[in-house]
Amino acid sequence: MKRVLIGGFVMMGGIIIAATVILAGAIYVPDSTSWWSGRSKFWFAIIGGEQYGDDVVDSLFLGLPLIIGVILALVGLIILGREYYKK
Numbered sequence: 001m002k003r004v005l006i007g008g009f010v011m012m013g014g015i016i017i018a019a020t021v022i023l024a025g026a027i028y029v030p031d032s033t034s035w036w037s038g039r040s041k042f043w044f045a046i047i048g049g050e051q052y053g054d055d056v057v058d059s060l061f062l063g064l065p066l067i068i069g070v071i072l073a074l075v076g077l078i079i080l081g082r083e084y085y086k087k
Helices: 002-031 041-047 063-086
Strands: none
Touching (some): 002 041, 041 063
């Protein structure tokens, strides 16, 4: 039971972090005025890009917290899965 609670809290923490980063990017995209390279202005707003010369990179640079949130959610899911199949 203790591992199930730990896995649940770790997974929920990761989901909250990842969802917050995605929500922040979605709110920020309409106000972004910089040029992005790539396919999606949304992912550029979250992850960022390279700076060319003196141009300002208009991004949130939240790639690392997004990756940490996804990893935490996956680790929590693995813990819950192991406990489910263990019993």
